[in-house]
Amino acid sequence: MSKKNKISLSEEQLISALRNREKIAIEALYDMYSGSLLGVISRIVIDEAIAEDVLQETFIKIWNSFQSYSAEKGRLFTWMVNVARNLSIDKVRSKDFKNQNKNQELEINVTFIDEQRNTVYNPELLGVRDLVEKLKPEQKSILELVYFKGYTHVEAAEELAIPLGTVKTRLRMAIMQLRTYFN
Amino acid sequence: MEDIKAYIESGILELYVLGDLSQDEKIQVEEMASMHPTVKAEIAEIERALEAYATENAIAPPQHLREKILNSLITNLAVDNLPPSGGYIDSAPAEATDNVVAFPTSKTNSFYKYAFAASLAALIMSLFGLYSLNNKLQESQGQVALLQNKNQSFANKVNLLDNEINVFHDPTIKLIKLQGTPKTPSSQMVVAWSPQKKKVMIDMQDMKLAENDKAHQYQLWAIVAGKPVDLGVFDSKADTTGMVEMKSVANAVAFAVTVEPRGGSVNPTMDQMVVIAKI
Numbered sequence: 001m002s003k004k005n006k007i008s009l010s011e012e013q014l015i016s017a018l019r020n021r022e023k024i025a026i027e028a029l030y031d032m033y034s035g036s037l038l039g040v041i042s043r044i045v046i047d048e049a050i051a052e053d054v055l056q057e058t059f060i061k062i063w064n065s066f067q068s069y070s071a072e073k074g075r076l077f078t079w080m081v082n083v084a085r086n087l088s089i090d091k092v093r094s095k096d097f098k099n100q101n102k103n104q105e106l107e108i109n110v111t112f113i114d115e116q117r118n119t120v121y122n123p124e125l126l127g128v129r130d131l132v133e134k135l136k137p138e139q140k141s142i143l144e145l146v147y148f149k150g151y152t153h154v155e156a157a158e159e160l161a162i163p164l165g166t167v168k169t170r171l172r173m174a175i176m177q178l179r180t181y182f183n
Numbered sequence: 184m185e186d187i188k189a190y191i192e193s194g195i196l197e198l199y200v201l202g203d204l205s206q207d208e209k210i211q212v213e214e215m216a217s218m219h220p221t222v223k224a225e226i227a228e229i230e231r232a233l234e235a236y237a238t239e240n241a242i243a244p245p246q247h248l249r250e251k252i253l254n255s256l257i258t259n260l261a262v263d264n265l266p267p268s269g270g271y272i273d274s275a276p277a278e279a280t281d282n283v284v285a286f287p288t289s290k291t292n293s294f295y296k297y298a299f300a301a302s303l304a305a306l307i308m309s310l311f312g313l314y315s316l317n318n319k320l321q322e323s324q325g326q327v328a329l330l331q332n333k334n335q336s337f338a339n340k341v342n343l344l345d346n347e348i349n350v351f352h353d354p355t356i357k358l359i360k361l362q363g364t365p366k367t368p369s370s371q372m373v374v375a376w377s378p379q380k381k382k383v384m385i386d387m388q389d390m391k392l393a394e395n396d397k398a399h400q401y402q403l404w405a406i407v408a409g410k411p412v413d414l415g416v417f418d419s420k421a422d423t424t425g426m427v428e429m430k431s432v433a434n435a436v437a438f439a440v441t442v443e444p445r446g447g448s449v450n451p452t453m454d455q456m457v458v459i460a461k462i
Contacts, residue, residue, distance in 0.1 A: 023260065030256075039237055059252050063260075064259065074226065081234075081237060172197050175197050181232075
């Protein structure tokens, strides 16, 4: 039913539709970004049902506080992923969540999520294997911690027991790798 | 140019895109980006790479979720049925990604402000109340004193009248009318005498005697066994009222009044006799 017409707009079109509060913007927003955002949310909020709740909260927040997004300061997705990450971290740290769940510490368990979610991964994606091979394990883990799990680079340095400077370089190297791969 | 290169290589732009900078650092990066196109381009590259990476790691949400989320957003849209106003422009960078929200401190502030004003008003009102109550109290105290005075004089008068009435009701008392002598024919006075109780009183009110001067006083005498006995001195004034008790005597045969030097004499000056009565 939903597959019949997935809506896709250019980023500029989407931004102006969001600004004008057009209904089409809602659908386009969901169809274009729900997967990527849920990918980030699920790394932090492990529970599937709660992650889906957070995704909903994320879209509502994006919709309601869209006026605070400034296109000059960066891409739409960068802003949205920050919203999603912050809401996820809030959720994990909330009393509610801690009472409901066995308090699942944010662990460095890079493979944990992958194993759990492997079956849901978009199978149409091409080149993932190539990418994984190109990223060194240390680069992959730093991206996992900082980009997906919302660690600050200070927290990541503590967690990995490496100097702050090393975290920064590693992060930059990892992103450079991604850039040569994607761009 | 070297500086910019070093700046880019410091890794701060990556942290900027990851949302891992303080507010100040963020503003600094944004300033750099607006001044140097290379910095801006670098940021865009980083963003695109990470966005692509996220897309690679996307997790497709279940089918039912699409409907649910779209519905909640559309409901939202219907609720805030406001036309797009000027508010939705870039000029309002209210940083949605910041979780720090200032507590509304103005509430408590205004509470204390109002509380202070209220207590001040209460203080003024109670001071005013105190002042007017004090005035009333003093007024009342004045009235009470006035009434007590009046009451006192009434009581005195009642006492006096009581005494007078007692005189008239006492069956042992004789009222003796003293008549003027040939020298003072118009003089007259009444003496009330109870031989049993040896009580002598003179009626000051109905007394008809000339007013005495300061050097002289009237003296009442009783004649007992042919000799005059002093019963005391008195003054005659126009406004004198009531009965005055004199010295006591038991068996008098006559009463007489003479004018004597102030304080009285041992023996009566017979040619100064004004009234007399024999019993």
